[in-house]
Amino acid sequence: MADSADIFAKCRDWTAAREARAARTYPYYRPLTESGGGAEGVVDGRRVVIAASNDYLALASDPRVVEAGGAALRRFGTSCSGSRLLNGTLALHERLEGELAAFLRQPAALVTTTGFQANLALACLLGRGDLLLLDQHSHASLLDAARLGQARHLRFRHNDRADLARLLGASGTGTGSAAGTGAWVRGGRMAVTEGLFSMGGDLADLPGLAATLAEAAPARLVVDGAHDIGLLGEHGRGAAELLGAEGSVDLITGTFSKCFGSVGGFLAGPEEVIDYLRHRGRSVLFSAAAPPAAVGAALAALGIVRAEPERRRRVLALSACLHRLLRELGWDTGSSLMPVVPVHVGDDAACLRLWQGLFDAGVFANAILPPAVPPGRAMIRLSVTAAHTERHLAVIADAFATQARTAVPRARASLPALPR
Known part of the structure; x- marks a missing residue:
């Protein structure tokens, strides 16, 4: 040997x-x-x-947010010591989910331990025969979700709806495969982009991407609003609100570690989709729940985001x-x-x-x-x-x-x- x-x-x-x-x-x-x-x-x-912090709204040190985190810590302790599925769900988690869904005008929301894990949960939507299309500048967590899922995944040129249309058209011919030859089973299709890109600081062309996907319906649009929810739009609902594209976004992911001065992640969208993610997303099922202090802080920050434009x-x-x-x-x-x-x-x-x-x-x-x-x-x-x-x-x-x-x-x- x-x-x-x-x-x-x-x-x-x-x-x-x-x-x-x-x-x-x-x-x-x-x-x-x-x-x-x-x-x-x-x-x-x-x-x-x-000049290196993503605490855009300066809420991580706001006394109201600090006190809310401290109050949750004193009431519930330092850790939930288990996953959300089993013993780790607190009434505090459910309250945050309800208020977040109302804020984003979505039927339901799911709170995760980190924003990275919120994006990884998308992997459970990506079955064999499905197609995922990722903007080339998408966050590493979205690429990792693509790798963990079973769907074929392709990357379209940054903010280029024509390239997205080209890939959608090619996927519909029934002649492509992960290796580029042979037939593959045609399933569902989903495009994923950041709303405000975390490195370049530019906005996704959400209206253009949505229009391209509408031509290939049924195809879903998922937007990672990590850097724009809380920051952009008249009410702070993010890039989709700013660009008038909220009705075209099918699922939202995000984090509390930027505009909400805390840590944790979330997904928001149709109730049946959130329920599926709640029970099938591996990063949700096999991670300890977001700690009480982080959830309490995020709740207080959400109130401030709404009240102080x-x-x-x-x-x-x-x-x-x-x-x-x-x-x-x-x-x-x-x-x-x-x-x-x-x-x-x-x-x-x-x-x-x-x-x-x-x-x-x-x-x-x-x-x-x-x-x-x-x-x-x-x-x-x-x-x-x-x-x-x-x-x-x-x-x-x-x-x-x-x-x-x-x-x-x-x-x-x-x-x-x-x-x-």
Whole structure:
């Protein structure tokens, strides 16, 4: 028998993190030792502006949310110590599901332990003979759901309804297969996209995608609203509300870890679909329930999202300001004005050097490298929250100005008007 390779060998051979640490450009797992309400914090003993948080509405440190989480903790303890299916469902979970369904104008909702697990639950909808079509920029959790499901899955070009139509047309011929040859059983079809894309900060063309799917009916549209529910639309119901496409979305997934200042996930849609997911979704059945404190905090945050639309207006205004400041310095922040602010760099090493330069200048940002983005598309990802002030934005812009003479490529692009 030939000698077997050591399965751990790949770990020894992968040296990227060690090299970045040695070069003092390692941007990950940096502990925050003190928080200043979301806008500032202490990292490595230095007070910095936090431009890396997805707490868009600044609710994670809101006293009402903190107190609600604490009250649930005192009443129910630290853990449910079991799955939702068995002993882990509290009246608190069901109350959140009811209020969330009403908020999103959906018949039913299901609360999960994380947003990642909410998306993984979709795998149980993907049977043999079904077809899943994913936007190329969809979150990793959606791709993992596709891999866990039994359906054939294809990826359409980002926000490209013509490519979606092409794939739908090809799937209807009865001549395709997972390997590209031979017949395959025609089943149900479903397209999945993010509402507000988590890396690029751009909006999905939900009306266009919905119109394309309507031509191939029955085909379902699922929207991951992780970064837009609570933030966009007159009432905060997300990208679908903003774009007038709520009636075209068949199923919604989301998370409490962005606009709701907590942790956990959810799915919302038709009652029979939610009931099926509740009993067949493996990530739901085999995970301990969301802890009481997180659920209590999310409930309080949902009330604030409904009652205080000025938070949404403030963060969107601040976001447009930061895009303008960075573009005036020549940095390419894409085509969006959203609180997700991508500063496109390209080269991985240049991105890490830029990250370190920003940190040295007092700004803690996110360095985004492959596989989170395609090779050659490294970026600094900034996030704007309602806790930021114009002074914080000026600090961020000044930090980028100090990097203007580096070798990092920069570009200009026109700014679109913010959709209303």
